[in-house]
Amino acid sequence: MLSGEYVGADLSANEALLDAHPAEHLLVFPAVKFARKLPMLARSLLLCGLFMASSSAVAATIYKSTDANGVVSYSDKPTPGAWVFVFRDQMVEHLETQVRLDIQKRSGITAFVVRNELFAPVEVELKLDGVSNVRTSPPRLVRQVVPARSSVTLASLAARTVGQPPRYTHAFRYALGDPSARPRAYRYPLPWTGGPFQLTQGANGRYSHFGPKGRYAQDIAMPEGTPIIAARSGMVIKVENNQSGRGTDPSGNFVRVLHDDGSMGVYLHLMQGSVVVREGQRVGLGAALARSGNTGNSTGPHLHFVIQRNVGLALESIPYQFNQPVGSLPNFAVGGQ
Numbered sequence: 001m002l003s004g005e006y007v008g009a010d011l012s013a014n015e016a017l018l019d020a021h022p023a024e025h026l027l028v029f030p031a032v033k034f035a036r037k038l039p040m041l042a043r044s045l046l047l048c049g050l051f052m053a054s055s056s057a058v059a060a061t062i063y064k065s066t067d068a069n070g071v072v073s074y075s076d077k078p079t080p081g082a083w084v085f086v087f088r089d090q091m092v093e094h095l096e097t098q099v100r101l102d103i104q105k106r107s108g109i110t111a112f113v114v115r116n117e118l119f120a121p122v123e124v125e126l127k128l129d130g131v132s133n134v135r136t137s138p139p140r141l142v143r144q145v146v147p148a149r150s151s152v153t154l155a156s157l158a159a160r161t162v163g164q165p166p167r168y169t170h171a172f173r174y175a176l177g178d179p180s181a182r183p184r185a186y187r188y189p190l191p192w193t194g195g196p197f198q199l200t201q202g203a204n205g206r207y208s209h210f211g212p213k214g215r216y217a218q219d220i221a222m223p224e225g226t227p228i229i230a231a232r233s234g235m236v237i238k239v240e241n242n243q244s245g246r247g248t249d250p251s252g253n254f255v256r257v258l259h260d261d262g263s264m265g266v267y268l269h270l271m272q273g274s275v276v277v278r279e280g281q282r283v284g285l286g287a288a289l290a291r292s293g294n295t296g297n298s299t300g301p302h303l304h305f306v307i308q309r310n311v312g313l314a315l316e317s318i319p320y321q322f323n324q325p326v327g328s329l330p331n332f333a334v335g336g337q
């Protein structure tokens with residue numbers, strides 16, 4: 001029942017009905033009718049409002065059902081035959097093997113060296129406390145951007161008393177990307193081929209789009225195996241391709257692309273083994289990336305697409321718009337291009 005074909009068939013039937021009998025369906029489809037006249041962002045908020053109206057708590061599970069007339073309704077109450085959505089999309093990315101702090105001790109010198117093996121810059125912060133037995137005191141806090149594929153010495157301590165090492169405690173943290181980058185305006189072409197598909201959770205969606213990393217993400221329901229293509233050119237900087245089912249990471253399989261303006265596009269919940277790009281590969285607009293799936297914390301096949309940037313030792317999602325409405329009637333009418 002959770003198959004993608006169910007989704008596609010359901011949405012197409014619904015929209016065909018709406019097209020044939022617009023007046024009759026005006027009352028039962030108020031949000032959808034009005035949404036057609038609104039810009040994308042407003043439309044996604046409106047759809048979220050529809051979900052929220054039927055959900056009193058911060059519900060993660062929503063039941064979508066379609067009646068004999070093709071009328072779609074959403075509820076937080078279990079409904080026989082309903083399609084169940086459970087969205088928890090927190091991202092967990094393991095960079096610890098690719099961004100490392102090496103503390104090198106040699107001839108009375110202790111050096112703090114960051115090795116960044118990623119194909120993207122990382123912002124790093126080193127904090128030193130309780131420093132003693134040094135010739136000159138180092139800065140307490142060092143924060144800088146380490147370029148892709150490079151090593152940088154953040155600080156070094158020379159022992160004052162020969163034969164005894166410098167003393168200190170240290171803390172190290174980092175975040176992907178360069179916080180000085182300024183994203184340029186860009187309207188994203190749809191990152192898939194086929195369709196039309198429907199947005200199932202927009203920006204600020206209440207199931208899972210409320211944390212800083214995913215607040216402005218959008219979920220698009222689509223059959224597993226739908227080709228996912230780059231919505232913007234850039235450098236592939238992180239991929240995960242081996243997860244099956246829920247796996248160990250809520251993101252499931254994903255591709256992260258660093259755009260030339262420093263922002264990043266992330267395509268999540270991809271099908272296991274479907275990723276066809278590698279870290280360090282440059283991709284152009286429309287390049288094949290993977291196939292959509294249902295991996296990680298996702299119930300119901302969908303693509304979770306989010307744009308993020310480094311806002312200062314943290315990644316946050318930023319608002320974005322597609323360059324056309326998602327799942328709109330004009331798209332359906334031209335045969336799902």
Ligand SMILES: [Zn+2]
Nearest residue numbers: 089217219304
């Ligand atoms: Zn999502």
